Amino acid sequence: MISTSKGMVSPKMATKRVAASMAKRKKSERNFQLLGRGAIAVALAFLVVLFSSIFSKGLPGFFQYYVEIEVDIDREKLDPTGIFSQQSLYDGDARGVIRSALYAAVGAEGRSNKRAAGKLISPGAEQRLRKMVYNDPSLMDTTQTLRFALDDDVDSFLRGFINRETPEKDRRINDRMVEYIDRLQADGKIVYTQTLRFAMDDDVDSFLRGFIKRETPEKDRRINDRMVEYIDRLQADGKIIYAFSDYLIFGSASRNPEMAGIYGAFIGSILTLSVCLVLAFPIGVATAIYLEEIAPKNRITEIVEININNLAAVPSVVFGILGLAVFIGIFGMPRSIPLIGGVVLALMTLPTIIISSRAAIRAVPPSVREAALGVGASQIQTIFHHVIPLAMPGMLTGTIIGMAQALGETAPLLMIGMVAFIVDVPGSVTDPGTVLPVQIFMWADFAERMFVQKTSAAIIVLLAFLITMNAAAIVVRKKLERRW
Amino acid sequence: MTTFQIAANILFIGFVYFFIAQNSARQLQSSTQTKMHSRHHYYGFFAAFMAWLPAYALLIVMAIGDDIVFRSLSTNLIPDAVRTNADFNEIIAHAQIKNVVSGTNFGTQPDWVYDAAQAWQGWIATSTTLTTILCLSLAVLGGFWGYYKINPNFRSRNAVERIIVALLAASSVIAILTTVGIIFSVVFESLRFFALVPVSEFLFGITWNPQFEGAERAGSGQMGLSTYGSVPLFAGTMLISAVALTVAVPVGLFSAIYLSEYASDRVRGVVKPLMELLAGVPTVVYGFFAALTVAPFIRSMGLTLGLDVASESALAAGLVMGIMIIPFISSLSDDVIRAVPQALREAAYALGSTQNETIRQVVLPAALPGVVASVLLAVSRAVGETMIVVMAAGLAANLSLNPLDAVTTVTAQIVTILVGDQEFESAKTLSAFALALTLIVMTLVLNFIALHVVNKYREQYD
Numbered sequence: 001m002i003s004t005s006k007g008m009v010s011p012k013m014a015t016k017r018v019a020a021s022m023a024k025r026k027k028s029e030r031n032f033q034l035l036g037r038g039a040i041a042v043a044l045a046f047l048v049v050l051f052s053s054i055f056s057k058g059l060p061g062f063f064q065y066y067v068e069i070e071v072d073i074d075r076e077k078l079d080p081t082g083i084f085s086q087q088s089l090y091d092g093d094a095r096g097v098i099r100s101a102l103y104a105a106v107g108a109e110g111r112s113n114k115r116a117a118g119k120l121i122s123p124g125a126e127q128r129l130r131k132m133v134y135n136d137p138s139l140m141d142t143t144q145t146l147r148f149a150l151d152d153d154v155d156s157f158l159r160g161f162i163n164r165e166t167p168e169k170d171r172r173i174n175d176r177m178v179e180y181i182d183r184l185q186a187d188g189k190i191v192y193t194q195t196l197r198f199a200m201d202d203d204v205d206s207f208l209r210g211f212i213k214r215e216t217p218e219k220d221r222r223i224n225d226r227m228v229e230y231i232d233r234l235q236a237d238g239k240i241i242y243a244f245s246d247y248l249i250f251g252s253a254s255r256n257p258e259m260a261g262i263y264g265a266f267i268g269s270i271l272t273l274s275v276c277l278v279l280a281f282p283i284g285v286a287t288a289i290y291l292e293e294i295a296p297k298n299r300i301t302e303i304v305e306i307n308i309n310n311l312a313a314v315p316s317v318v319f320g321i322l323g324l325a326v327f328i329g330i331f332g333m334p335r336s337i338p339l340i341g342g343v344v345l346a347l348m349t350l351p352t353i354i355i356s357s358r359a360a361i362r363a364v365p366p367s368v369r370e371a372a373l374g375v376g377a378s379q380i381q382t383i384f385h386h387v388i389p390l391a392m393p394g395m396l397t398g399t400i401i402g403m404a405q406a407l408g409e410t411a412p413l414l415m416i417g418m419v420a421f422i423v424d425v426p427g428s429v430t431d432p433g434t435v436l437p438v439q440i441f442m443w444a445d446f447a448e449r450m451f452v453q454k455t456s457a458a459i460i461v462l463l464a465f466l467i468t469m470n471a472a473a474i475v476v477r478k479k480l481e482r483r484w
Numbered sequence: 485m486t487t488f489q490i491a492a493n494i495l496f497i498g499f500v501y502f503f504i505a506q507n508s509a510r511q512l513q514s515s516t517q518t519k520m521h522s523r524h525h526y527y528g529f530f531a532a533f534m535a536w537l538p539a540y541a542l543l544i545v546m547a548i549g550d551d552i553v554f555r556s557l558s559t560n561l562i563p564d565a566v567r568t569n570a571d572f573n574e575i576i577a578h579a580q581i582k583n584v585v586s587g588t589n590f591g592t593q594p595d596w597v598y599d600a601a602q603a604w605q606g607w608i609a610t611s612t613t614l615t616t617i618l619c620l621s622l623a624v625l626g627g628f629w630g631y632y633k634i635n636p637n638f639r640s641r642n643a644v645e646r647i648i649v650a651l652l653a654a655s656s657v658i659a660i661l662t663t664v665g666i667i668f669s670v671v672f673e674s675l676r677f678f679a680l681v682p683v684s685e686f687l688f689g690i691t692w693n694p695q696f697e698g699a700e701r702a703g704s705g706q707m708g709l710s711t712y713g714s715v716p717l718f719a720g721t722m723l724i725s726a727v728a729l730t731v732a733v734p735v736g737l738f739s740a741i742y743l744s745e746y747a748s749d750r751v752r753g754v755v756k757p758l759m760e761l762l763a764g765v766p767t768v769v770y771g772f773f774a775a776l777t778v779a780p781f782i783r784s785m786g787l788t789l790g791l792d793v794a795s796e797s798a799l800a801a802g803l804v805m806g807i808m809i810i811p812f813i814s815s816l817s818d819d820v821i822r823a824v825p826q827a828l829r830e831a832a833y834a835l836g837s838t839q840n841e842t843i844r845q846v847v848l849p850a851a852l853p854g855v856v857a858s859v860l861l862a863v864s865r866a867v868g869e870t871m872i873v874v875m876a877a878g879l880a881a882n883l884s885l886n887p888l889d890a891v892t893t894v895t896a897q898i899v900t901i902l903v904g905d906q907e908f909e910s911a912k913t914l915s916a917f918a919l920a921l922t923l924i925v926m927t928l929v930l931n932f933i934a935l936h937v938v939n940k941y942r943e944q945y946d
Contacts, residue, residue: 336588470764
């Protein structure tokens with residue numbers, strides 16, 4: 001600013017003063033721009049730090065270590081009662097079967113050695129073995145049940161898929177082979193061994209990843225020296241492998257981190273989100289149509305509009321309280337079910353869908369309506385045949401964004417009890433279940449080192465879905481939206 | 485039949501009536517050679533709506549109402565001797581009965597509980613049969629009535645359109661009902677809380693130490709061990725929000741200025757969606773990030789500098805919350821800055837201003853109301869944010885203004901109190917509702933001020 005308090009300034013003086021100030025002004029211009037760039041850099045740096053921190057922790061969470069050992073599946077041990085039900089298998093000594101195979105693999109003898117060796121394997125191995133045997137009873141080594149041999153054709157034969165009465169040239173097992181098989185069977189010499197993969201215990205996993213240091217004094221780490229020795233031996237034999245963690249994808253909630261998976265939470269999320277979509281989309285779009293096209297402009301409509309804007313500002317946790325007090329408290333519905341979760345999330349996302357749908361309807365030019373009305377369509381026909389199809393991309397975009405919001409929401413679901421520890425995968429919207437974000441919240445609370453990776457891996461899955469949904473919203477907007 | 489099966493059957497009946505009625509209207513027209521008032525499918529829709537609407541309405545009433553009715557019925561089955569007992573609590577009694585009904589009962593209950601449960605199971609069976617028969621017959625009869633009305637003079641299009649308008653209007657009522665439900669659930673429980681704890685203690689007390697009543701009795705026999713002064717919670721909320729704003733306001737505002745005034749369209753097209761990605765990240769992810777990455781980092785930084793930093797410091801939670809609200813500020817501010825007319829900028833350039841002088845002295849003052857509103861909306865976000873503080877800020881209700889201390893917030897307390905098993909009727913459980921009430925009032929006031937600022941101080945340029 002050029003001061004004029006000292007009276008008139010000659011043009012020459014003014015030019016001089018301006019020229020003198022230019023350097024300063026240019027500098028301040030530069031600084032200002034730098035400030036702006038700096039701010040963006042900071043924001044993007046936060047983004048990068050957030051994502052790289054999650055990804056660096058999470059990608060290893062998709063993998064875990066397995067040990068490969070030769071197991072003799074012994075019926076006497078696995079199913080001593082011979083009932084062959086899930087219960088009788090539980091009574092059997094699946095652990096012993098796996099343990100003895102493991103002792104052989106590592107060469108452990110003596111009680112304390114065996115105890116150390118036994119700790120190497122996840123307790124989930126027993127369950128996996130039982131499940132495998134239960135699903136395929138012919139795996140059992142018994143005198144009367146036919147067992148398979150080395151070749152898959154022999155296996156089929158023994159299972160009865162290849163019939164003995166079939167002419168020899170039509171089956172892939174010739175008569176001599178049949179004879180040999182029969183003889184072996186008579187002698188009881190067909191013993192089935194199967195190579196199984198078992199997940200390592202989470203402490204062992206942490207050790208292999210280097211989180212538990214070899215140098216740490218023995219009493220300070222959860223892996224003792226003998227265990228270290230066995231791990232080294234298994235690794236030297238190439239029996240420990242690092243592979244994609246099927247537990248993460250197909251496992252359900254578990255206190256044992258090596259067995260914990262997101263399958264149950266994932267199904268729960270899908271169920272909850274379906275309920276949310278089925279309720280929020282039609283109701284939201286209907287409300288938007290009513291307010292934008294039909295409602296008379298009066299006090300009541302105004303109240304509804306203000307009310308919707310206010311609902312958009314209400315913290316999400318309050319919707320959880322609504323669900324707790326009304327659906328669980330008054331209507332007496334059970335806790336933890338995806339149905340209530342979906343209803344609560346639908347109420348929460350309604351304002352988002354209504355507001356974006358109204359914007360989409362408003363963007364349809366009046367000439368479209370006038371043309372339809374002009375050729376004799378009724379108001380409802382105009383809306384349903386012309387306005388809605390044209391506004392649909394905008395409505396869909398809003399709905400997808402609302403659904404993405406609902407997918408990531410945690411707090412209201414905690415309120416309605418979806419935080420319970422549920423091992424079973426929910427089969428319908430009225431079975432108790434949990435959802436991905438709540439699973440992440442629960443895992444984040446557990447102390448075991450491996451849960452950090454599992455949590456981050458679950459976050460990556462969640463983020464992948466969210467980014468896909470948001471990208472879909474952008475694509476819908478870009479491809480389908482018309483500009484007038 | 486389960487509720488879902490009944491609903492599916494009603495849907496099916498409606499569709500059947502649609503086709504029957506549509507065909508019948510078509511045949512009527514061709515056989516009598518008279519012109520129907522409406523097109524054929526409107527007769528079909530009319531019959532279908534007649535089948536659907538009353539049946540679904542009844543189904544909803546039955547599905548929601550049965551439990552309420554059963555509860556009041558079962559109250560009569562509670563023996564007087566039990567009911568007059570000083571320890572008697574109706575909600576607990578109903579919970580006992582329901583546990584037996586649903587087979588989730590552990591241990592043994594008094595005999596009357598089993599009797600009531602048996603009666604309850606009988607009611608469930610009766611109500612299921614009744615609902616199935618009533619709903620399905622209502623659907624069949626309603627649809628038949630719609631079919632019976634088919635007649636060349638019947639204005640079915642007008643009738644169908646009236647039904648559609650009514651349905652659309654009804655769905656806009658859901659939003660109102662949600663608000664009513666929120667107010668209902670929060671205000672009533674809050675009133676009960678304030679009957680136990682004086683309002684003045686809640687609003688001005690400086691110690692927050694909720695205890696379950698049982699714990700109180702088990703103590704030294706003193707009453708009033710639990711105190712419900714909410715000041716530390718609000719101070720904690722404000723502290724964390726303040727930290728968040730010191731991060732988010734400068735970063736968000738300067739990003740918005742740069743993006744709207746300096747950046748080329750290409751840079752803007754890349755950077756803006758990236759920044760909005762920050763808003764799309766679920767809060768539980770931020771909470772995890774704050775608790776496992778940021779908090780330990782700040783703590784170790786503090787230790788190297790010789791500062792004593794709590795492991796659940798307000799700084800960590802606030803910082804991460806700041807990252808979360810950057811896009812709220814930058815997006816909204818960006819919009820209002822771009823809405824400032826180009827003519828104002830050109831006038832300033834014509835007078836010889838540099839670009840940053842134009843921005844600081846012309847554009848920003850013109851956009852100020854919008855910028856203020858965006859900051860206020862960000863504050864209301866920060867105040868209502870739950871997961872970050874639950875995971876990273878801890879539960880210690882310290883009254884402190886030092887961001888390195890552990891503090892707790894209103895939302896964190898609500899979640900802690902209401903998650904898991906609650907004791908009904910206890911002041912601790914009810915306190916969560918009182919906190920929720922104040923939280924709602926706070927966010928609504930912030931929202932109201934933001935809207936008011938925008939409306940009152942908005943410059944009218946056109």
